[in-house]
Amino acid sequence: MVSLTRGTGEIRTRTGLGRGWRLVACWLAVFLPVGQALAEDGHDLWLRYVPVQEAQAAAYRADISELVVTASTPTARATRDELQRGLQGLLGAAPPQAGKVGRDGALLVGTPASSPQLAALKLDLKALGEEGYLIRSVRIGGHPATAIAANTDVGALYGAFHFLRLIQTAQPLQALDIREAPRLKVRVLNHWDNLDRHVERGYAGESIWDWHRLPGWKDPRYTDYARANASIGINGTVLNNVNSNAQSLTPMYLEKAAALAGVFRPYGIKVYLSARFSAPMEIGGLKTADPLDPAVRRWWKAKADEVYRAIPDFGGFLVKANSEGQPGPQDYGRSHVDGANMLAEALAPHGGIVMWRAFVYSHEQPDDRAKQAYSEFVPFDGKFARNVLVQVKNGAIDFQPREPFHPLFGAMPKTPLMMEFQITKEYLGFATHLAYLGPMYEETLRADTQVRGPGSTVARVIDGTLDGHALTGMAGVANIGSDRNWSGSHFDQANWFAFGRLAWNPHLGAEDIAREWAKMTFSTDPAVVEPVVAMMMGSREAVVDYMTPLGLHHLMGRGHHYGPAPWDAGSERADWDPVYYHRADRNGIGFDRGSHGSNAVAQYAPPVAAQFDDVAQVPEQFLLWFHHVPWEHRLKSGRPLWDELIAHYDRGVDYVAGMRRTWDGLAGKIDPERHAQVAAFLAIQQQEAQWWRDASIAYWQSLNGLPLPAGHAPPPKPLDYYQSLKFPYAPGNG
Numbered sequence: 001m002v003s004l005t006r007g008t009g010e011i012r013t014r015t016g017l018g019r020g021w022r023l024v025a026c027w028l029a030v031f032l033p034v035g036q037a038l039a040e041d042g043h044d045l046w047l048r049y050v051p052v053q054e055a056q057a058a059a060y061r062a063d064i065s066e067l068v069v070t071a072s073t074p075t076a077r078a079t080r081d082e083l084q085r086g087l088q089g090l091l092g093a094a095p096p097q098a099g100k101v102g103r104d105g106a107l108l109v110g111t112p113a114s115s116p117q118l119a120a121l122k123l124d125l126k127a128l129g130e131e132g133y134l135i136r137s138v139r140i141g142g143h144p145a146t147a148i149a150a151n152t153d154v155g156a157l158y159g160a161f162h163f164l165r166l167i168q169t170a171q172p173l174q175a176l177d178i179r180e181a182p183r184l185k186v187r188v189l190n191h192w193d194n195l196d197r198h199v200e201r202g203y204a205g206e207s208i209w210d211w212h213r214l215p216g217w218k219d220p221r222y223t224d225y226a227r228a229n230a231s232i233g234i235n236g237t238v239l240n241n242v243n244s245n246a247q248s249l250t251p252m253y254l255e256k257a258a259a260l261a262g263v264f265r266p267y268g269i270k271v272y273l274s275a276r277f278s279a280p281m282e283i284g285g286l287k288t289a290d291p292l293d294p295a296v297r298r299w300w301k302a303k304a305d306e307v308y309r310a311i312p313d314f315g316g317f318l319v320k321a322n323s324e325g326q327p328g329p330q331d332y333g334r335s336h337v338d339g340a341n342m343l344a345e346a347l348a349p350h351g352g353i354v355m356w357r358a359f360v361y362s363h364e365q366p367d368d369r370a371k372q373a374y375s376e377f378v379p380f381d382g383k384f385a386r387n388v389l390v391q392v393k394n395g396a397i398d399f400q401p402r403e404p405f406h407p408l409f410g411a412m413p414k415t416p417l418m419m420e421f422q423i424t425k426e427y428l429g430f431a432t433h434l435a436y437l438g439p440m441y442e443e444t445l446r447a448d449t450q451v452r453g454p455g456s457t458v459a460r461v462i463d464g465t466l467d468g469h470a471l472t473g474m475a476g477v478a479n480i481g482s483d484r485n486w487s488g489s490h491f492d493q494a495n496w497f498a499f500g501r502l503a504w505n506p507h508l509g510a511e512d513i514a515r516e517w518a519k520m521t522f523s524t525d526p527a528v529v530e531p532v533v534a535m536m537m538g539s540r541e542a543v544v545d546y547m548t549p550l551g552l553h554h555l556m557g558r559g560h561h562y563g564p565a566p567w568d569a570g571s572e573r574a575d576w577d578p579v580y581y582h583r584a585d586r587n588g589i590g591f592d593r594g595s596h597g598s599n600a601v602a603q604y605a606p607p608v609a610a611q612f613d614d615v616a617q618v619p620e621q622f623l624l625w626f627h628h629v630p631w632e633h634r635l636k637s638g639r640p641l642w643d644e645l646i647a648h649y650d651r652g653v654d655y656v657a658g659m660r661r662t663w664d665g666l667a668g669k670i671d672p673e674r675h676a677q678v679a680a681f682l683a684i685q686q687q688e689a690q691w692w693r694d695a696s697i698a699y700w701q702s703l704n705g706l707p708l709p710a711g712h713a714p715p716p717k718p719l720d721y722y723q724s725l726k727f728p729y730a731p732g733n734g
């Protein structure tokens with residue numbers, strides 16, 4: 001299926017099309033007038049490769065007169081195939097292939113080892129490492145040409161995707177001089193996918209891993225998954241849920257994982273597995289999983305050897321231990337270090353790594369759950385083995401619409417910490433709410449921990465530059481499922497894309513990424529791109545406004561996390577209940593994490609702690625995260641807190657209404673199928689934003705008895721109506 005895109009880049013036009021090129025161009029001119037859009041279902045993600053405007057296509061075809069790729073390895077073949085597929089789609093036909101550059105406009109792709117012509121260029125590739133690439137306009141034998149060069153085939157593949165992106169985003173192809181190398185080493189998706197294909201916190205259908213039919217049937221989707229990930233630089237995937245099942249480590253499942261690894265390998269993607277800490281007992285017949293027990297250690301070594309026999313380039317293990325009921329070393333009076341280092345030792349001879357999660361909270365009720373990870377992990381700084389990364393969520397609670405950065409960032413200088421972002425929208429309205437998460441990721445990455453003075457950003461902690469770590473990484477909890485559009489909604493694809501781009505370079509800007517994505521996904525027409533980017537950029541803030549303004553958090557329905565339930569109380573753990581987090585009563589609202597409260601602020605570097613501790617200085621977006629204040633507390637606007645809260649709720653709902661208007665205005669410019677689904681989802685979002693606003697206000701009013709400020713409508717229903725709503729079958733529940 002195709003839709004015609006209209007580009008804006010300044011592309012010089014040349015004549016002299018070959019017969020194939022001419023036929024396609026005529027076909028396009030006759031059947032697809034500019035601006036007409038045909039239906040699409042989103043399956044092609046941002047790799048749609050639909051024809052660019054003919055004038056542009058003609059210019060691009062002149063720039064790429066032949067393709068020179070030595071396709072002697074699976075990765076080089078994947079590179080060649082992608083370029084052929086991409087150029088065929090974008091320009092109407094793939095350029096002819098040649099063994100070496102012989103005329104003007106050749107595209108030469110590869111490594112100095114694979115191509116004598118590239119080697120002769122003596123390009124400076126040293127600093128590009130194993131995954132970097134350069135794209136440069138060069139002259140070869142007197143002919144102008146474009147070189148995509150790298151030290152490895154995978155680097156060249158990444159370069160090819162970048163080159164295609166230039167065309168997809170209507171960039172000129174002259175005078176190119178692009179050098180790129182990833183800033184992070186491990187760029188992984190975490191699939192919370194169970195062996196029965198249920199996806200924990202998944203809103204895009206069942207798991208794409210068809211375990212039952214593997215290894216015999218390798219769904220072509222796996223190749224497309226690998227292409228999509230490689231196109232944004234993702235180089236690893238953890239196949240199974242962190243709430244893991246030891247069966248994943250049995251020979252039967254290892255054979256299936258090996259089949260997936262075989263599909264992903266040409267695309268530079270390694271397979272990792274979540275390891276259940278108690279596996280030695282569950283599938284190994286041992287009586288204990290104590291990490292200091294010699295038999296347990298032997299078992300894991302043998303298991304690692306077995307895994308590497310099946311998957312020679314296996315990436316390593318991800319572990320959730322002693323958290324939310326998962327087994328772990330503390331079950332035996334041992335520590336996170338004992339557990340992580342035991343696995344690290346088993347993997348080290350094979351070059352594997354352990355990603356040990358810091359998302360922990362104890363069985364005992366802590367005074368403040370936000371403090372636990374820091375308290376448990378900081379004492380272990382410098383004690384983890386060299387091949388262990390500690391994987392830290394962006395905030396200290398749990399993927400809320402807004403959280404201050406996790407205090408562990410900067411607090412463990414001798415330990416490499418990797419970021420864990422959630423791509424799936426567990427707490428942000430599931431797949432039906434349009435919330436572009438780029439600004440949220442950017443907000444955390446740019447946050448200044450100040451641990452080594454100003455400029456000690458979270459991005460610099462995780463890219464290793466702050467404390468000199470070579471092992472670095474970022475994980476994203478995937479939003480991928482078997483829905484035709486992969487992510488449950490068209491706009492949720494942007495969150496997968498943004499994660500990949502930021503994992504490659506955590507210093508990129510969310511707006512630039514949104515613009516790239518919008519051009520590749522919908523159209524290069526500025527009349528489409530600009531309104532779409534504007535919608536996206538404010539969309540996460542709108543969710544914060546209508547769900548959890550001013551630092552409120554964890555007010556979602558218990559368990560499934562769908563919809564508002566700020567009244568929820570009485571579950572088996574107080575820190576699973578919204579009332580634990582907002583602490584509202586007739587006098588005030590908010591969690592006191594200041595020096596007179598739980599003192600969680602003390603976990604930040606002194607200048608940050610001082611700012612968060614001071615109710616007059618704390619950024620208002622975190623006010624109720626760190627402070628319990630009276631409803632009358634005056635904000636910078638001069639309004640009392642109560643009025644300000646209401647204003648935020650209404651602003652959030654209004655933003656969604658605005659997105660609907662913008663989107664309606666794009667009818668005819670976006671293909672009807674995708675346009676209709678986004679429109680329907682925005683209607684759901686508006687209803688649910690209103691529900692969040694009304695239910696929250698009704699509940700707060702039941703506590704504080706305050707009237708609504710003038711001009712704001714009261715909730716249309718009484719509180720008990722909102723409290724009566726139940727959602728036993730909400731998707732994604734664990």
Ligand code: GCV
Nearest residue numbers: 192200201242243359398734
């Ligand atoms: C995989 C939250 C989610 C759980 C998830 C957990 C985690 O608590 O609700 O579904 O479990 O985070 O990150 O381990």
